[in-house]
Every structure is written in C-alpha cells, then in structure tokens.
Amino acid sequence: MASVTHYASLLVDGEEVYGVATLIAGGYSFRPEGSRAVRLVSSKDVNLMLYGLCDLADAQYIADELRGGPVGVCLSRAQGVA
Numbered sequence: 727m728a729s730v731t732h733y734a735s736l737l738v739d740g741e742e743v744y745g746v747a748t749l750i751a752g753g754y755s756f757r758p759e760g761s762r763a764v765r766l767v768s769s770k771d772v773n774l775m776l777y778g779l780c781d782l783a784d785a786q787y788i789a790d791e792l793r794g795g796p797v798g799v800c801l802s803r804a805q806g807v808a
Contacts, residue, residue, distance in 0.1 A: 729748050729749065730748065730749040730779070731746055731747070731748045731749075731779070731780045731781070732746070732747045732748075732749075732754075732776040732777060732778060732779055732780065733745075733746060733747075733776075733777040733778055733780055733783060734746060734747035734754070734756060734774060734775060734776050734777060735774075735775045735777070736756050736758075736765070736767060736773055736774050736775075737773035738773075743758045744758070744759050745757050745758040745759050745761070746759075746780065747767070747774065747776060750766075752768070752769070753766060753767050753768045753769040753770075753771070754766075754767045754769060754774060754776075755767075756774065
C-alpha cells in the first residue's frame with residue numbers, strides 16, 4: 727500500500743519549516759526539506775499545516791508546465807466576464 731504523503735509546514739520555535747509529512751499510526755512523520763531528520767507530530771498538533779498530496783500536486787505541476795507554465799495556463803482558460 728502506498729503511503730499518504732503531503733507537502734506541509736511545521737511551526738518550530740516560531741519559525742515555519744517546510745517539508746513533507748507522511749501519515750503514520752497516531753499522526754505524521756515530518757521531514758524538513760533538505761534534511762534526513764524526522765520529527766513525529768500528532769495529528770491534532772495545530773502547528774502542522776498540510777498543503778496537498780505530493781503525488782497529485784506533482785502531477786498537476788507537470789500538466790501545467792506542459793501547457794506553458796503559469797502564464798500558459800492562465801491564458802488558455804476561458805475567462806467569462808459578466
């Protein structure tokens with residue numbers, strides 16, 4: 727079974743640290759970007775912010791890049807004005 731992994735941030739000593747949070751029994755394991763250190767975080771911890779599933783976010787990023795990046799995506803959408 728594939729693990730459930732989110733892009734996330736964690737407030738540590740008043741500083742927001744970005745990384746990846748993986749769902750485990752009882753909460754999440756949080757690994758900051760560029761680090762191998764892992765911190766166990768309760769699923770009820772208000773300092774943990776989950777942004778999106780890594781596999782879905784990565785797939786959407788690739789799809790958007792194939793459409794010309796942020797500008798290409800913006801210009802390709804039908805913008806209806808009432």
